[in-house]
Amino acid sequence: MSVRRVVPDIRSRSFDESRNFYGALGFVEVMNQGWVMTMGSPSNPTAQVTFMGADATAPVHPDMSVEVDDVDAIHEAMVARGATIVHPLQDEEWGVRRFFVLDPDGRVVNVLGHRTEQG
Numbered sequence: 001m002s003v004r005r006v007v008p009d010i011r012s013r014s015f016d017e018s019r020n021f022y023g024a025l026g027f028v029e030v031m032n033q034g035w036v037m038t039m040g041s042p043s044n045p046t047a048q049v050t051f052m053g054a055d056a057t058a059p060v061h062p063d064m065s066v067e068v069d070d071v072d073a074i075h076e077a078m079v080a081r082g083a084t085i086v087h088p089l090q091d092e093e094w095g096v097r098r099f100f101v102l103d104p105d106g107r108v109v110n111v112l113g114h115r116t117e118q119g
Contacts, residue, residue, distance in 0.1 A: 001074060004067040005046040007038070009110065011061055012051035022049060033094060058087040062100055062110035071097050071113035078111075091115065 012018045015037050019029060027039035027049060035056050041047035052061060068074050075089045078101050086108060087100035098112035 002069050004069060005048065007048045007050050007065045007067075009050045009052055009062045009065055012037075012053065015051055015053075018051045056094075057090075057092060058100055058110075060086055060100060060108050063107040065110040065112060067112055067114070069113065071099070071111055074111050075099050 010018070015032070019037070019039065022039050026041060028042055029037060030040040030045075030048070031038040033056075035053045036050060037052075038048050038050045040049075050065060055061060071089070075085075078085065078099075084102040085099055086102055087098070087110075089097070089099040091097050095115050096112045097115055098110055100108050100110050103109055
């Protein structure tokens with residue numbers, strides 16, 4: 001199992017203001033679904049920041065996202081260790097498989113993998 005990227009998830013009141021501020025730091029918009037927007041570094045695609053309004057399917061806002069190569073294996077490991085899952089493992093319509101888990105300090109971690117096949 002490997003980690004592909006780690007992204008902070010920031011609750012945003014205004015995507016326009018966030019885009020302008022982080023754009024001045026050199027980030028560019030790489031994804032925008034209306035309720036979630038990601039900005040990334042043009043020179044390092046894994047250096048990203050995600051901004052969120054209300055999550056489309058989850059009842060809580062994640063503090064960070066961790067993209068992994070095998071989300072099912074990570075989910076199984078978290079369940080086996082008794083971690084608190086606060087959003088179930090599921091396929092989302094925008095092409096990711098994800099679940100949310102609480103870390104030891106109560107932070108919500110969005111663990112995800114991009115699906116290679118839509119089904």
